[in-house]
Amino acid sequence: MIVEVVSIGDEILKGSIVNTNSAFISHELLKAGIKVTRQTALSDEPSLLREGLQECFERSDLIITTGGLGPTLDDITREVVADLFGCDFYFNEEVAKDLKRRYGDHLISLENQATVPKGALILKNQVGTAPGLIFTSEYKTMILLPGVPREMEAMVINEVLPYLKKKAFKQVVYHAHTSYFSILPESAIDPVLRQIRSDFPNLEIGIYPSHGVVAVSFLSNEKESLQHAVDKLESSFKLYLFPSKSGRIEEAVHEWMIQNKKTLAFAESCTGGALSSAITAIPGASDYFLGSLVTYSNSLKETVLSVPPAILEQYGAVSGETVHAMWEGLIKMTGADFGIAVSGIAGPSGGTKEKPVGTVWAAIGPKDRPPEIGSFVAFGNRKMVISSTANKLFGSFYRKLSHGIPCFPFLIP
Amino acid sequence: MIVEVVSIGDEILKGSIVNTNSAFISHELLKAGIKVTRQTALSDEPSLLREGLQECFERSDLIITTGGLGPTLDDITREVVADLFGCDFYFNEEVAKDLKRRYGDHLISLENQATVPKGALILKNQVGTAPGLIFTSEYKTMILLPGVPREMEAMVINEVLPYLKKKAFKQVVYHAHTSYFSILPESAIDPVLRQIRSDFPNLEIGIYPSHGVVAVSFLSNEKESLQHAVDKLESSFKLYLFPSKSGRIEEAVHEWMIQNKKTLAFAESCTGGALSSAITAIPGASDYFLGSLVTYSNSLKETVLSVPPAILEQYGAVSGETVHAMWEGLIKMTGADFGIAVSGIAGPSGGTKEKPVGTVWAAIGPKDRPPEIGSFVAFGNRKMVISSTANKLFGSFYRKLSHGIPCFPFLIP
Numbered sequence: 001m002i003v004e005v006v007s008i009g010d011e012i013l014k015g016s017i018v019n020t021n022s023a024f025i026s027h028e029l030l031k032a033g034i035k036v037t038r039q040t041a042l043s044d045e046p047s048l049l050r051e052g053l054q055e056c057f058e059r060s061d062l063i064i065t066t067g068g069l070g071p072t073l074d075d076i077t078r079e080v081v082a083d084l085f086g087c088d089f090y091f092n093e094e095v096a097k098d099l100k101r102r103y104g105d106h107l108i109s110l111e112n113q114a115t116v117p118k119g120a121l122i123l124k125n126q127v128g129t130a131p132g133l134i135f136t137s138e139y140k141t142m143i144l145l146p147g148v149p150r151e152m153e154a155m156v157i158n159e160v161l162p163y164l165k166k167k168a169f170k171q172v173v174y175h176a177h178t179s180y181f182s183i184l185p186e187s188a189i190d191p192v193l194r195q196i197r198s199d200f201p202n203l204e205i206g207i208y209p210s211h212g213v214v215a216v217s218f219l220s221n222e223k224e225s226l227q228h229a230v231d232k233l234e235s236s237f238k239l240y241l242f243p244s245k246s247g248r249i250e251e252a253v254h255e256w257m258i259q260n261k262k263t264l265a266f267a268e269s270c271t272g273g274a275l276s277s278a279i280t281a282i283p284g285a286s287d288y289f290l291g292s293l294v295t296y297s298n299s300l301k302e303t304v305l306s307v308p309p310a311i312l313e314q315y316g317a318v319s320g321e322t323v324h325a326m327w328e329g330l331i332k333m334t335g336a337d338f339g340i341a342v343s344g345i346a347g348p349s350g351g352t353k354e355k356p357v358g359t360v361w362a363a364i365g366p367k368d369r370p371p372e373i374g375s376f377v378a379f380g381n382r383k384m385v386i387s388s389t390a391n392k393l394f395g396s397f398y399r400k401l402s403h404g405i406p407c408f409p410f411l412i413p
Numbered sequence: 414m415i416v417e418v419v420s421i422g423d424e425i426l427k428g429s430i431v432n433t434n435s436a437f438i439s440h441e442l443l444k445a446g447i448k449v450t451r452q453t454a455l456s457d458e459p460s461l462l463r464e465g466l467q468e469c470f471e472r473s474d475l476i477i478t479t480g481g482l483g484p485t486l487d488d489i490t491r492e493v494v495a496d497l498f499g500c501d502f503y504f505n506e507e508v509a510k511d512l513k514r515r516y517g518d519h520l521i522s523l524e525n526q527a528t529v530p531k532g533a534l535i536l537k538n539q540v541g542t543a544p545g546l547i548f549t550s551e552y553k554t555m556i557l558l559p560g561v562p563r564e565m566e567a568m569v570i571n572e573v574l575p576y577l578k579k580k581a582f583k584q585v586v587y588h589a590h591t592s593y594f595s596i597l598p599e600s601a602i603d604p605v606l607r608q609i610r611s612d613f614p615n616l617e618i619g620i621y622p623s624h625g626v627v628a629v630s631f632l633s634n635e636k637e638s639l640q641h642a643v644d645k646l647e648s649s650f651k652l653y654l655f656p657s658k659s660g661r662i663e664e665a666v667h668e669w670m671i672q673n674k675k676t677l678a679f680a681e682s683c684t685g686g687a688l689s690s691a692i693t694a695i696p697g698a699s700d701y702f703l704g705s706l707v708t709y710s711n712s713l714k715e716t717v718l719s720v721p722p723a724i725l726e727q728y729g730a731v732s733g734e735t736v737h738a739m740w741e742g743l744i745k746m747t748g749a750d751f752g753i754a755v756s757g758i759a760g761p762s763g764g765t766k767e768k769p770v771g772t773v774w775a776a777i778g779p780k781d782r783p784p785e786i787g788s789f790v791a792f793g794n795r796k797m798v799i800s801s802t803a804n805k806l807f808g809s810f811y812r813k814l815s816h817g818i819p820c821f822p823f824l825i826p
Contacts, residue, residue: 011619013449015440016630018433022454027428036426037461041435041452048450150793206424217429265713272693273686276707280685283761283795291713294689294705296698300678300747304706304717334713348696380563382696 001169003034004060007041008049008067008077009147021066021152025145028156030219032164033174034062044074050083057084061140062169064160067147069130071109077144078117078133085135085142087117095122095131103129123159127151132159141167175226178217179233182249182395184240186214192236199232200225211384212391215247239403242395249394250278256401257288257338265336266292267305267326269317270344270360274390290334295326305329305341318343320361320373327363327371339371340364340393344378346385358385364397364407372400374408414582416447417473420454421462421480421490422560434479434565438558443632445574446587447475457487463496470497474553475582477573480560482543484522490557491530491546498548498555500530508535508544516542536572540564545572554582588639591630592646595662595808597653599627605649612645613638624797625804628660652816655808662807663691669814670701670751678749679705680718680739682730683757683773687803703747708739718742718754731756733774733786740776740784752784753777753806757791759798771798777810777820785813787821 005025011017019041026036038060042052044067056063068077082089096114099107107113113129116122123132123143128151133144143160145152181189186209193205193216203226204219216233220226234241242252257264266275276292279285293304298317301307307325315321326341344360351357358378365371376392378385396407418435425432432454439449451473455465457480469476481490495502509527512520520526526542529535536545536556541564546557556573558565594602599622606618606629616639617632629646633639647654655665670677679688689705692698706717711730714720720738728734739754757773764770771791778784789805791798809820 007452010617011621012436013439013452014443014619014630014632015436015438015449016619016621016628018431018436019452020431023425023428023431025428026426030427036428037456038465039420039426039432039452039454043450052451204423206427206429208424208429215429217427219427268686272698273681273689273705273707274693276686276709277690280687280707280709280759281796281799285685286709286763289709291709291717292686292705292707293717294686294693294707296689296693296702296704300704303746304704333717346693350699383694386694 001062002038002060003029003036003062004038004040004056004064005029005036006053006056006063006065007039007147008065009041009044009074012041013043021147021149024149024153025064025066025156028161029064029164030174030176032161034164034169035174044068044076046076046080049076050080053077053080053084057140057142062164063140063142064145065142066145066152069132069144069146071112071129075130081133081135081142081144082117082120085117085119085137087119087135089115090118092116092122098124099129121163123155123163125151125155126158127154134163141169174219174221175223176217176219177226177230178215178247179230180242180244180247180249181214181216181237181240182242182398183212183392184214184237185209189214189216189233189237192233196229196232200229203229212378212388212395213247213249239399239405240395242398242402248278249391249398251282252398253394253401254279254282254285254288256398258284260401261288262337263288263290263335264338264340265290265330265334267330267339267341268292268294269296269301269326269342270346271342271386271390271393272296272346274386275340275342275393278390278394290336293330293333301326301329305333316355318345318355318359318361320363320375323361323363324371324373327365331367336367338364338366338397340397341371342389342393344385344389346382346389348382360385360389362393362407364393364400372407376409414475415450415473416442416475417451417453417469417477418442418449419466419469419476419478420452420560421478422454422457422487425454426456434560434562437562437566438477438479438569441569441574442477442577443587444589445577447577447582448587457481457489459489459493462489463493466490466493466497470553470555475577476553476555477558478555479558479565482545482557482559484525484542488543494546494548494555494557495530495533498530498532498550500532500548502528503531505529505535511537512542534576536568536576538564538568539571540567547576554580587632587634588636589630589632590639590643591628591660592643593655593657593660593662594627594629594650594653595655595811596625596805597627597650598622602627602629602646602650605646609642609645613642616642624801625791625808626660626662652812652818653808655811655815661691662804662811664695665811666807666814667692667695667698667701669811671697673814674701675750676701676703676748677751677753678703678743678747680743680752680754681705681707682709682714682739682755683759684755684799684803684806685709685759687799688753688755688806691803691807703749706743706746714739714742718746729768731758731768731772731774733776733788736774736776737784737786740778744780749780751777751779751810753810754784755802755806757798757802759795761795773798773802775806775820777806777813785820789822 121134347357760770
């Protein structure tokens with residue numbers, strides 16, 4: 001079965017927006033056992049769209065489109081697809097009733113949005129105005145979804161996946177598993193994956209390193225092979241493994257803090273609030289997270305964290321001595337059970353021969369013991385230095401919390 | 414001319430990664446006057462890739478691919494395309510020499526990466542090992558780039574755009590302009606855009622609202638029409654306009670601070686470090702940014718910012734009184750020339766009938782006057798509330814700095 005995800009809209013072809021919809025739909029379908037064969041982005045210019053959708057219709061068995069269902073002039077996906085399936089339009093009282101209930105009687109786009117193709121199945125939009133549509137013929141199924149991510153996502157979860165499941169669209173029973181590792185380089189995992197590949201030739205393997213975190217995903221139609229491969233991989237690197245739904249290492253720290261009823265605070269310099277932002281992006285962070293003292297300037301390191309000026313003078317802001325003093329000030333100021341203090345050179349300027357761009361010093365530990373202090377060099381541009389510093393610190397901290405392993409040096413197997 | 418951008422790799426079709434490469438290439442081409450007609454993502458499974466690339470080859474005149482140029486088994490793009498163009502392979506001494514210079518004599522993938530198709534033009538990879546390739550026939554041009562974003566981006570800027578320019582690939586002389594507005598709802602801009610559309614029917618218009626910032630882009634082959642349209646739009650909303658290369662409102666604040674040699678600090682609660690992260694992501698922020706006191710808990714509001722417990726008790730953490738006290742504590746603690754203090758309910762829980770999720774209070778101003786205090790309700794899920802709160806505060810603050818307009822209430826035209 002050929003499955004194609006189609007994104008419609010010139011804003012994608014102009015590169016004005018990044019196409020996150022295709023990734024979302026492909027990922028959700030895969031989890032439901034349906035592999036996407038192809039993703040396509042098409043213009044909303046009528047002749048290009050018509051031609052492109054005609055091609056998809058000929059090539060693919062199941063097609064899921066996003067975009068072009070709204071009430072404006074550019075929104076022509078419904079018309080083009082209704083044409084392909086030979087459907088007329090009619091005013092659907094039920095859609096109109098639902099729109100009136102949610103938006104009142106004076107919704108300008110009411111008539112437009114409630115006028116739908118005959119014979120198409122209607123998918124409720126719980127978030128916006130444009131209903132989704134499912135067109136079917138003997139061999140082809142085409143599902144039209146709105147382009148606004150929140151509307152599309154709700155519709156995929158609540159309407160499309162149950163529909164596909166009911167219609168037994170599953171190609172094969174796929175089993176998928178993703179394992180996440182932190183502070184483990186891709187090169188260390190590679191030999192084990194090669195072994196796994198030779199042991200299980202039918203297993204599909206993906207490895208996705210991202211700023212200090214590596215995701216390894218397996219896909220197989222044999223549940224047992226999959227389990228063996230997962231066991232082999234995870235037992236090889238169990239001290240680097242972390243549990244997470246989203247693949248974000250801070251989620252593992254978050255869960256640990258909640259389960260162990262401890263509090264946490266940061267003193268950040270080079271990360272500029274990135275540690276704090278990552279933690280507070282997770283709902284429920286306020287249960288344990290006290291805050292972060294982002295002392296970007298030396299003056300704030302002195303006034304807020306009581307770092308002695310002599311230490312800054314003698315060792316510099318990026319040094320073990322400074323992060324030690326920052327950590328002590330943090331614990332004193334906040335009383336947190338655990339603290340992380342970090343200072344480094346995010347670049348692009350500020351590097352020296354002794355302390356190149358990417359040099360990071362950190363102090364980590366529970367309040368009742370002296371902190372562990374160590375340093376590393378993060379790689380890449382400013383954004384990458386900040387992001388991988390955050391991930392590496394969370395990773396090292398989580399290893400300490402869950403396995404009692406020292407934070408420094410980062411141990412590479 | 415049909416122009417197609419093709420991303421190769423199962424990680425895209427599985428939704429494991431979001432396809433940012435296509436957006437980057439499309440955007441850069443558009444700025445160079447070349448409009449992308451179609452984006453495609455293909456599997457790296459050999460038969461599917463062969464079939465997909467064959468289709469592209471038949472359909473499109475200029476094709477730019479990313480991915481599948483590395484040394485591993487999955488990397489077969491070179492072979493498949495060399496087949497389409499009927500090219501053999503040879504060992505290129507110059508590529509080998511460059512790789513040895515950068516990676517030493519013992520690079521395992523040296524032979525693989527220096528073996529390239531005959532007749533293809535070679536594009537230098539300044540960041541990684543895989544060279545890019547340009548294949549040409551009488552009617553078709555196919556450009557193969559690596560999939561790693563940093564490698565691809567450098568190659569597009571340094572090699573591909575100059576090549577396309579030299580070969581006069583420009584379809585039409587396109588002129589493009591993007592204007593950015595903050596704290597201005599899309600619905601306010603819409604009537605003006607409709608007027609512009611009727612005045613300049615050949616102008617292409619895009620409007621991209623994102624968390625409190627709206628980008629409006631015009632594209633035209635007539636420079637004069639474009640300029641008239643830009644003038645009409647920008648003069649209609651000049652108090653909301655902000656200058657930025659990236660479209661980020663914090664960049665405008667950053668430039669103002671540097672030009673006016675003032676210092677800035679934040680006291681953040683609900684934004685959890687998002688204001689600070691946004692500012693410190695910009696190189697050079699350390700010239701004016703002192704830091705942010707992320708007082709997520711009430712205890713830190715008291716100890717770090719000296720917010721009187723009685724105020725938190727009586728008015729709650731999300732109140733004008735609390736942000737006023739936070740702002741005063743911030744200025745006292747940091748001595749910054751300008752301060753922003755913010756507290757709100759990011760959700761999903763914590764909302765009440767009086768203060769629903771999204772309720773935000775903020776205090777903004779220069780240190781030598783009482784701050785302006787106001788509130789608004791941000792819309793959406795936790796991520797959206799945080800992100801649009803940051804953008805709205807930066808937008809309002811920038812309007813105050815550049816035009817002397819009060820921060821509150823947000824004025825909607």
